[in-house]
Amino acid sequence: MNAPADTFDYIVVGAGSAGCVLANRLTASGRHRVLLLEAGGHDRHLWIHIPLGYGKLFADARVNWLYSSEPEPELNNRSIIQPRGKVLGGSSSINGLLYLRGQHEDYDHWRQLGNTGWSFEDVLPYFRRSEHQERGEDALHGVGGPLAISNVCEPHPLCEAFIESAQQAGFPRNDDFNGATQEGAGYFQLTAKNGRRWSTAVGYLREARRRRNLTLVTDALASRILFEGRRAIGVEYRHGGATRIAHASGEVILAGGAFNSPQLLQLSGIGPGDLLRRFGIDVVADMPGVGADLQDHLQIRMQYRCTEPITMNDVVHSWRHRVQAGLRYALLRKGLLAIGAGYAGGFFRTSAQVATPDVQVHFIIFSADTAGAGLHTFPGFIASICQLRPESRGFVHIKSADPTRPPAIQPRYLSSGLDRDTVLAGLKLLRRIMVQPPMQRYIAEERAPGPQVTSDADLLAFARAAGTTVFHPTSTCRMGGDAKAVVDERLRVRGIGNLRVVDASIMPTVVSGNTNAAVVMIAEKGADMILQDASAPALHAAE
Ligand SMILES: Cc1cc2nc3c(=O)[nH]c(=O)nc-3n(C[C@H](O)[C@H](O)[C@H](O)COP(=O)(O)OP(=O)(O)OC[C@H]3O[C@@H](n4cnc5c(N)ncnc54)[C@H](O)[C@@H]3O)c2cc1C
Secondary structure, three states: OOOOOOEEEEEEEOOOHHHHHHHHHHHOOOOOOEEEEOOOEOOOOHHHHOHHHHHHOOOOOOOEOOEEOOOEHHHOOEOOEEOOEOEOOHHHHOOOOEOOOOOHHHHHHHHHOOOOOOOHHHHHHHHHHHEEEOOOOOOOOOOOOOEEEEEOOOOOHHHHHHHHHHHHOOOOEOOOOOOOOOOEEEEOEEOEEOOEEOOHHHHHHHHHOOOOOEEEEOOEEEEEEEEEOOEEEEEEEEEOOEEEEEEEEEEEEEOOHHHHHHHHHHHOOEEOHHHHHHOOOOOOEEOOOOOEEEEOOEEEEEEEEEOOOOOHHHHHOOHHHHHHHHHHHHHHOOOHHHOOOOOEEEEEOOOOOOOOOOEEEEEEOOOEOOOOOOEOOOOEEEEEEEEOOOOOOEEEEOOOOOOOOOOEEEOOOOOOHHHHHHHHHHHHHHHHHHOOHHHHOOEEEEEEOOOOOOOHHHHHHHHHHHOEEOOOOEOOOOEOOOOOOOEOOOOEEOOOEOEEEOOHHHOOOOOOOOOHHHHHHHHHHHHHHHHHHHHOHHHHHHO
């Protein structure tokens, strides 16, 4: 007998970085019917596909959840913007495109924490499988995968000066941050192809949408997971003004990201019991770890006025340069429109005591007062530092039983002493690079924090006043074997049947780099686990 039309083998909630990968891999054999629910719409917005356009998407409610944090105590009680993609491709459709995997040691650390199957050696095949690396194949890189990775098209004099200055300050040059070692200064690679963004909606979902066993519903907000006892059996969602129900004969897989996956679990009765009862939600499982352990990278941006009109500010504010840049992009897919959030950058150790880089620099050839704001009218650029392995831990908690209301997001940036010390050391390290002759040639003025800011106290005050997210929230449904962990090493919600979380929220600790590549890897591996467990149910049940 055929299954009813609203019954699927798998229901995936969220068509973001992870969800699009899952939709592709789970439908590939043709044997499984998959429902993919996405709260946002189609990725037709022009600026999604032009890399530079990411700056226009920070505040665009058509593609972005536009979250904000609660007032942050260590950042002068400022609320910090928390953009998240609400569109096919999720945050991979609005992010800065930088392709960075983190450090090998990040994954070996996950393994050390007890997560079998997550050492670097274990996850490398999934990075390689996902990748179509423009530079070709080698032991660490793959070709032929769905995620196109390309070089920044042309060297830029400011980036060259930054890289040379880093070398003169004693750091190595690094031409592949995803290679054998991460340390050093160099150019970033982008998830892009021929100057176009390569989100997971483009790389993975486009192909999957041609398959008849995938049902994609956009503008569909999952409002509740349905349970029979402690087993997930379906999802309730809102679509076109109606509340609908879909059943899963196999599994429900949450891929809503680090804010929305814990929110949906909590709305569905899985989370801290006290919190759920406060909002009249029946508790299915009292799990204090759901929404706990939020981690994020805080970035502190130093701003410079440039001695020469060679920055993106100068292009944007001159119609002649704009036309030239537009034509170059239209004809050759090159030039400033083809670059992402950072052009060059680096990974550095703030002291000889740390074994691997503990700060990252994003070197950006334009300047603005805040992310997404208009560019300055004078030549300017930015170099930011962020601490790679913060100790501060925050949370995501529902503020209402209404699924349309945003949750409370509280990263608690700089709440750990180590984080404050590292940020301080990072700012000093960045200045050490910027005073080298190649960079000095281009610096008319350090605008922020400014030369008068020299003491530790003043530098830290600057970090508190200017620090903001670099958009890498993770770990709110952390994988692990301890009592607070939410998913096990096969990404199954502990103690609940037929329910997994597969997205940024499962990272035991945030990786030492930008997070999209790691999420794609997690989803590649998660898809394999789901398919393996489906074909070996007896083994699965016995575990
Ligand atoms: C502005 C910005 C810049 C960034 N820059 C970079 C960068 O340069 N390089 C990098 O590596 N990383 C970057 N990141 C981070 C990276 O993009 C994210 O870590 C990654 O995309 C997260 O993937 P995810 O699958 O966990 O969540 P997402 O990609 O955010 O996907 C979640 C999806 O689920 C949907 N959803 C959520 N709740 C529901 C619900 N209840 N019902 C239905 N659908 C739902 C959302 O609409 C979304 O489409 C950036 C992120 C942002 C926001």
